[in-house]
Amino acid sequence: xxxxxxxxxxxxxxxxxxxxxxxxxxAAAGRNLERLLPxxxxxxxxxxxxxxxxxxxxxxxxxxxxxxxPASVEAGVRxxxxxxxxxxxxxxxxxxYGDLTRAPFWELPLEEWDRVLATNLRGPxxxxxxxAAGMRERGSGHIVNITSATFWSGxxxxxxxxxxxxxxxxxxxxxxxxxxxxxICVNAxxxxxxxxxxxxxLMADAETYGVERGSLKRAQQPEDVVGLVAxxxxxxxxxxxGQTIIVDGGRQFN
Ligand SMILES: NC(=O)c1ccc[n+]([C@@H]2O[C@H](COP(=O)([O-])OP(=O)(O)OC[C@H]3O[C@@H](n4cnc5c(N)ncnc54)[C@H](OP(=O)(O)O)[C@@H]3O)[C@@H](O)[C@H]2O)c1
Numbered sequence: 001x002x003x004x005x006x007x008x009x010x011x012x013x014x015x016x017x018x019x020x021x022x023x024x025x026x027a028a029a030g031r032n033l034e035r036l037l038p039x040x041x042x043x044x045x046x047x048x049x050x051x052x053x054x055x056x057x058x059x060x061x062x063x064x065x066x067x068x069x070p071a072s073v074e075a076g077v078r079x080x081x082x083x084x085x086x087x088x089x090x091x092x093x094x095x096x097y098g099d100l101t102r103a104p105f106w107e108l109p110l111e112e113w114d115r116v117l118a119t120n121l122r123g124p125x126x127x128x129x130x131x132a133a134g135m136r137e138r139g140s141g142h143i144v145n146i147t148s149a150t151f152w153s154g155x156x157x158x159x160x161x162x163x164x165x166x167x168x169x170x171x172x173x174x175x176x177x178x179x180x181x182x183x184i185c186v187n188a189x190x191x192x193x194x195x196x197x198x199x200x201x202l203m204a205d206a207e208t209y210g211v212e213r214g215s216l217k218r219a220q221q222p223e224d225v226v227g228l229v230a231x232x233x234x235x236x237x238x239x240x241x242g243q244t245i246i247v248d249g250g251r252q253f254n
Pocket of ligand 1: 005006007008009010011012029030031032035065066067068092093094095096097098119146147148149190191192193194195196197198199
């Protein structure tokens with residue numbers, strides 16, 4: 001059973017589709033339930049072989065939660081565990097991204113810094129704490145944190161965003177160390193500039209942005225990222241933990 005935050009966004013939708021195609025029961029989370037319903041309708045139905053076992057007739061679940069609000073996270077994760085039994089995989093994908101104030105660090109309003117850090121860094125921490133209790137009890141689980149290749153490029157005017165995603169890489173390593181003894185893997189995926197509604201709104205030249213600097217010379221689509229997330233969500237990656245892997249068509253090297 002996979003819980004994906006930010007499921008109403010371009011990357012989150014693609015992750016949910018792929019995980020459901022691979023046979024998972026998906027809990028798709030976001031702040032706005034209305035934005036999640038079309039996705040739930042289009043996901044392939046839960047197969048009898050999905051391992052839902054004790055949850056005969058389980059269906060994919062839309063979940064309203066705000067990752068910047070710990071009480072909302074607690075309530076959302078409790079609902080998922082009640083309805084779907086457990087969380088085997090958490091994909092921490094939600095982030096403040098498309099609506100950021102852009103400014104040099106010396107002009108960035110501190111309220112905006114706090115909002116972005118509370119969402120992009122504290123949010124995955126709070127989400128992970130909420131699912132970790134069950135994972136520790138069962139002695140298994142996968143957490144996949146979606147960070148960003150901007151940590152390597154250090155994009156100007158994005159101090160809050162880049163710092164939050166760099167912090168998430170550090171948090172991934174600590175969580176891997178602390179959850180490893182319980183058989184839980186924690187890894188991060190760092191996409192490069194990927195064509196979603198949010199990123200298209202950010203850049204007038206989104207379709208060609210950064211393409212020349214990449215090795216593969218084409219624009220990145222959400223579907224380019226799903227294979228790695230599916231792998232890190234599966235037991236095939238069961239001896240990989242604490243790692244951050246860049247998916248950007250060979251623009252940055254780690
Ligand atoms: N697109 C790119 O080029 C790119 C590159 C590198 C990394 N990333 C990362 O990939 C992830 C997804 O990006 P995207 O392009 O798909 O962005 P997006 O469309 O803006 O998706 C972000 C999602 O997060 C949710 N969200 C935002 N704040 C939230 C909060 N406080 N609580 C719960 N949910 C919240 C939004 O849903 P609601 O508004 O409905 O709640 C939305 O579904 C983000 O972590 C982003 O930083 C993106």
